[in-house]
Structures are given as C-alpha cells and as structure tokens.
Amino acid sequence: MGDANRKAVVLLSGGLDSATVAAVARAQGFAIHALSFAYGQRHEVELAAAKRVADAIGVENHLVQNIDLRIYGGSALTDDVDVPVGRDESAMSAEIPVTYVPARNTIFLSHALGYAEVIEAFDLFIGANAVDYSGYPDCRPAFVEQFERLANVATAAAVEGRGTFRVHAPLMAMTKAEIIREGVRLGVDYSLTHSCYAPTADGLACGGCDSCVLRRNGFAAAGVADPTRYADGAA
Amino acid sequence: MGDANRKAVVLLSGGLDSATVAAVARAQGFAIHALSFAYGQRHEVELAAAKRVADAIGVENHLVQNIDLRIYGGSALTDDVDVPVGRDESAMSAEIPVTYVPARNTIFLSHALGYAEVIEAFDLFIGANAVDYSGYPDCRPAFVEQFERLANVATAAAVEGRGTFRVHAPLMAMTKAEIIREGVRLGVDYSLTHSCYAPTADGLACGGCDSCVLRRNGFAAAGVADPTRYADGAA
Numbered sequence: 104m105g106d107a108n109r110k111a112v113v114l115l116s117g118g119l120d121s122a123t124v125a126a127v128a129r130a131q132g133f134a135i136h137a138l139s140f141a142y143g144q145r146h147e148v149e150l151a152a153a154k155r156v157a158d159a160i161g162v163e164n165h166l167v168q169n170i171d172l173r174i175y176g177g178s179a180l181t182d183d184v185d186v187p188v189g190r191d192e193s194a195m196s197a198e199i200p201v202t203y204v205p206a207r208n209t210i211f212l213s214h215a216l217g218y219a220e221v222i223e224a225f226d227l228f229i230g231a232n233a234v235d236y237s238g239y240p241d242c243r244p245a246f247v248e249q250f251e252r253l254a255n256v257a258t259a260a261a262v263e264g265r266g267t268f269r270v271h272a273p274l275m276a277m278t279k280a281e282i283i284r285e286g287v288r289l290g291v292d293y294s295l296t297h298s299c300y301a302p303t304a305d306g307l308a309c310g311g312c313d314s315c316v317l318r319r320n321g322f323a324a325a326g327v328a329d330p331t332r333y334a335d336g337a338a
Numbered sequence: 339m340g341d342a343n344r345k346a347v348v349l350l351s352g353g354l355d356s357a358t359v360a361a362v363a364r365a366q367g368f369a370i371h372a373l374s375f376a377y378g379q380r381h382e383v384e385l386a387a388a389k390r391v392a393d394a395i396g397v398e399n400h401l402v403q404n405i406d407l408r409i410y411g412g413s414a415l416t417d418d419v420d421v422p423v424g425r426d427e428s429a430m431s432a433e434i435p436v437t438y439v440p441a442r443n444t445i446f447l448s449h450a451l452g453y454a455e456v457i458e459a460f461d462l463f464i465g466a467n468a469v470d471y472s473g474y475p476d477c478r479p480a481f482v483e484q485f486e487r488l489a490n491v492a493t494a495a496a497v498e499g500r501g502t503f504r505v506h507a508p509l510m511a512m513t514k515a516e517i518i519r520e521g522v523r524l525g526v527d528y529s530l531t532h533s534c535y536a537p538t539a540d541g542l543a544c545g546g547c548d549s550c551v552l553r554r555n556g557f558a559a560a561g562v563a564d565p566t567r568y569a570d571g572a573a
Contacts, residue, residue, distance in 0.1 A: 170405050175453045205455035206448060209492045213441060213448040218410045220440035240497040249488040256484050257444045262475040 110134045110163070110224035111271075112215045117152030119318060120230035120274055122296045123282050125160050126289035127273045128228045135162040136222060138215050142207075143173035148306045152297035159295055168214055172204060188301070188311035192235075192320060202300060202313065208241035212250050212270065220258050225266035227254075232274045232282070235317050247272045279321025287327055294330035307334040345369045345398070345459035346506075347450045352387030354553060355465035355509055357531045358517050360395050361524035362508045363463045371457060372400040373450050377442075378408035383541045387532035394530055403449055407439060423536070423546035427470075427555060437535060437548065443476035447485050447505065455493050460501035462489075467509045467517070470552050482507045514556025522562055529565035542569040 111133035115121045128135055139153040150167060157165040208231060215227045231242040240246060247270050254268035255261040261268055274282050286293065298318045299308035308315050310333035322329035346368035350356045363370055374388040385402060392400040443466060450462045466477040475481060482505050489503035490496040496503055509517050521528065533553045534543035543550050545568035557564035 166409050168405065168409060170403065170449075172452065174401050174403060175456045203494055204452075205495075206452035206493055209448040209488065210445075210452055213444040214405075214410075217407065217439075217441035217445055221410045240494050241492045243491070245491045246488075249484075249491050253444065253481075253484045253488050256478070256480045257476045258441055259438055259475050260440075 109226060110136055110219075110222055111226040111228055112136050112138055112219040112222075112224050113162075113228040114211050114215055114230065115139050115153045115157060115165070116230070117149040117154075117156060117296060118230070118298050118314075119279075119286070119293060119296045119321075120232060120282060121153075122156045122160075122291050122293070123286040123289070124228050124230045124271075124273060125156065125162070126286055126291045128226075128271070129160055130289055133226060133228075135160065136218065136224060137162045137165040138211075138218055139165070139167045140211060140214070141167055141169045142204075143171040148302050149297050151306075152295060155295040159292055166218065170210070170214075172207070172210070175205065187313060188309065190313060190316065192316065203239055206241070208239075208246065209250070212254075216254050216258065216268070219268070220260045223260065223265070225260070225268050226271060227268065228271045228273070230274050231272040233276065234278050244272075244275060247275070278324070279317050280324035283321050283325040283327050287325075292330075298331075303334045307332050309333070310335045344461060345371055345454075345457055346461040346463055347371050347373055347454040347457075347459050348397075348463040349446050349450055349465065350374050350388045350392060350400070351465070352384040352389075352391055352531060353465070353533045353549075354514075354521070354528060354531045354556075355467060355517060356388075357391045357395075357526050357528070358521040358524070359463050359465045359506075359508060360391065360397070361521055361526045363461075363506070364395055365524050368461060368463075370395065370397040371453065371459060372397045373446075373453055374400065374402045375446060375449070376402055376404045377439075378406045383537050384532050386541075387530060390530040394527055401453065405445070405449075407442070407445070410440065422548060423544065425548060425551065427551065438474055441476070443474075443481065444485070447489075451489050451493065451503070454503070455495045458495065458500070460495070460503050461506060462503065463506045463508070465509050466507040468511065469513050479507075479510060482510070513559070514552050515559035518556050518560040518562050522560075527565075533566075538569045542567050544568070545570040 111128045113125045113128050113135050115137040137157045233243050251270040298314045300312040300314045301309045308331050346363045348360045348363050348370050350372040372392045468478050486505040533549045535547040535549050536544045543566050
C-alpha cells in the first residue's frame with residue numbers, strides 16, 4: 104500500500120476506468136495530482152467529466168494539457184472517421200480497433216512523467232486494461248513494464264537516486280464488471296463519468312459505440328444500476 | 339544506410355545539432371518528416387530557425403506541435419529562472435544543469451512515435467548527445483535504447499509486424515567540433531540555426547549561456563568560421 108505523504112500523478116480521462124483508478128490511488132493513501140489531455144478528440148465532453156471526477160475525489164491538483172494529436176492524423180478519435188456502433192464484445196477483440204490512437208498512452212505517460220518529476224512524485228497511475236482493450240498494444244502489461252523501465256533511465260530524479268518510478272495499472276487484469284464493483288466499493292460516483300466515443304451534441308452517451316456497449320454490459324454483469332444517460336433512453 | 343523510399347521523423351529544434359541530424363538522415367536517403375515543438379520555452383526564436391532549416395533541407399513535411407510544458411513548471415527553459423552565463427565547459431558537466439527540462443526527450447520522442455506510426459515511418463532521429471550534454475539523463479545511449487524497446491511494444495505498427503522502430507542518435511558520441519565538421523561536409527548552413535538559451539528581443543544570441551559557449555568553442559575547435567550573430571558582437 105501507499106504512503107500518505109506520497110504524491111501520485113493519475114491520468115484522468117473522465118471515463119469509468121480512470122475514475123476507478125483515481126479511487127484506487129486515493130485508497131492507497133496517495134495525494135492525487137490528476138492530469139487530463141485536450142487532444143483534439145471528438146469527445147471533449149470527457150474533460151468536463153474529468154473535472155467533475157477530480158472535484159468529487161478531492162485531488163491536490165488537476166492539470167489539463169493541450170496537445171493536438173489531429174496534426175498527426177490517423178484515428179477515429181481525432182479524425183472525422185465514423186466509430187463503429189452496434190457491435191457485440193466478441194467483434195471488438197478480433198483486431199486493433201479503429202479507435203486506436205497511435206502511441207497515445209506513450210504520449211500520455213511521458214507527459215505524466217514530466218509532471219511527476221517536477222513535483223517529485225514517483226508513482227504514475229493509468230487505467231490501462233488488457234481485457235476489454237486487448238486490441239490496444241499500449242494497454243498491455245509489456246507496455247507498462249517497458250515504460251516503467253524507460254522512466255527510470257530518462258529522468259534526473261531516478262538517475263540521481265531520489266526515487267524509483269512505478270507505473271501502476273491496477274485495472275490491467277480486471278473485467279469491466281470487476282472494475283465497476285471495485286469502484287462502487289471505493290465510493291466512485293459513476294454518474295459523473297463519461298465513456299461514449301460519439302456523444303450527442305448535448306453530451307448524452309450514444310449507447311451503441313464499443314465504449315458504450317462495454318460500459319452497459321459491465322454494469323449489467325456487475326449487477327449495479329447503470330447511472331448513464333443514454334441518447335436512446337435505455338439504461 | 340537508409341532506403342530512398344523510407345520515411346524518417348526527425349526532431350528538429352532549429353539548433354545546430356538537430357540541423358546536423360536532419361542532414362545525416364537526408365544523406366542516408368530518408369524522406370524527412372520534421373517535427374518541432376512550441377513548448378512555452380523562452381527561445382521561441384528556435385521555431386523560426388527550425389522552419390528555415392526545414393526549408394533549406396527540403397523536407398517532405400514539417401509539423402509544429404504545441405505543448406505547454408510550463409504547466410508542469412520546473413525548468414529554466416520554461417520558467418522565469420535565469421540561465422547561467424559565462425561558465426566554461428568544465429563547469430557544465432559537474433551536475434544536471436538547471437536547463438534540464440523534466441522528461442523532455444521522452445515527451446518529444448513519444449510525439450515523434452505517434453507521428454511516425456500514422457505515416458508508417460519506422461525511423462526516428464534525435465540530436466541527443468552524451469558528450470556536451472552529459473548531465474542530461476535523456477541524452478544518454480541507455481535512454482535511447484530503452485525508448486526504442488518501448489516503441490516496439492507500444493505501437494500497432496510494430497506489434498502487427500509492419501516494421502521495427504529504430505531510434506537514431508547519430509551525434510551521440512561526437513564532440514561539438516565533430517558535429518560541425520560533419521554538418522559542413524553535408525552542406526548544412528549553420529547561419530540558419532539558433533542555439534542560444536537567452537536570446538535578445540531581436541533574436542541575437544547572447545554569447546554567454548552554456549549553449550552559446552559550446553557553440554562558439556565548437557566552431558573554434560572545428561576550425562570553421564562561426565556564422566552566428568552574437569549580441570556582444572564577437573564571432
């Protein structure tokens with residue numbers, strides 16, 4: 104477990120997973136410094152959710168970094184590509200999804216590392232998950248382990264011996280239902296979070312994209328009432 | 339050597355080192371996709387230099403990513419901290435310099451990786467140098483090697499077998515004089531480049547910061563006329 108005097112940088116997207124990760128870090132006694140990104144994604148409504156989650160959990164600080172990943176092109180989350188809707192879970196894991204953003208978690212963790220080094224935090228938390236996002240190469244244990252190694256050669260704080268960086272991915276091996284049950288146990292208010300890849304203009308979840316399907320199925324499997332407001336009116 | 343049909347992403351700061359790296363990549367036959375950063379540094383005049391260098395070398399594309407590293411704090415290049423002036427080279431290598439920006443090369447390479455994956459480039463070039471910048475942990479061979487390992491687990495392009503990422507740091511073991519001689523051999527016009535950490539309001543090099551001292555001494559040691567316009571009038 105953590106140390107009440109230790110700081111952690113938590114990547115906070117405003118989604119279900121990262122809200123749970125923040126709760127796990129808090130439960131381990133870390134003072135939370137949350138980091139979110141405005142990266143040109145279509146679902147900027149996520150940033151509003153990130154702020155709600157940060158406020159609810161009581162973070163020390165919450166920074167938003169602006170980086171426009173659209174200049175590189177190449178993803179449904181940053182380009183004007185249609186995200187798939189209406190797929191069941193078995194169809195999602197067959198290949199790397201169109202919603203994959205090249206090197207996204209590498210970019211996000213590298214920013215988290217810069218922030219952590221400045222504030223002398225040595226613990227980074229990320230909601231990477233190899234079960235529901237098995238198609239994303241940067242959501243696997245091998246990725247997290249390699250980034251941790253990198254952090255410990257890349258920084259003055261590590262090289263000068265002030266600490267050893269750890270990258271925590273507490274959700275890595277959990278199903279969505281297990282994540283939700285753990286979050287509920289830790290008091291996460293999932294009505295504050297946002298998962299949808301293709302929200303309506305007024306911020307409602309579409310209900311049909313991969314992320315909505317995983318979320319809905321997760322609440323059902325967990326036996327927890329889904330607080331999400333879906334555009335199609337179903338719960 | 340490279341392959342005329344292969345693309346490379348080259349990190350281009352507009353400084354002497356990265357201009358030389360771009361020339362090395364071009365000489366190896368790569369089509370160059372240059373990437374620069376506006377990161378809240380005081381020396382934004384570097385970006386104008388990066389554009390001049392990109393134009394002179396004939397790149398395929400030149401992107402500028404805006405990321406404000408000032409939100410993390412912690413460095414002379416991003417904060418209002420005075421950079422040291424008037425130090426000789428022996429004083430520079432005793433410790434990690436105040437001009438160190440936490441995790442900067444990790445952040446820069448992670449963006450380069452995202453760009454590279456989108457355009458299907460597998461070669462990244464960086465002007466990291468362990469001789470003149472021996473105090474920077476992210477300018478060492480161990481850092482470059484570890485980032486290369488990370489790139490090959492972090493990306494769909496690598497995991498799906500479309501290629502293997504290589505991180506090239508051709509200046510790693512060269513002195514500044516050796517870099518300048520190699521650049522001159524490859525036709526680099528160093529009058530287009532900018533190195534100074536503390537330029538005057540009209541963009542002249544101060545002549546006294548660590549970067550100016552290394553540059554001046556490098557030209558002298560290389561036996562090459564220094565084309566830099568210094569604020570103190572000396573060459």
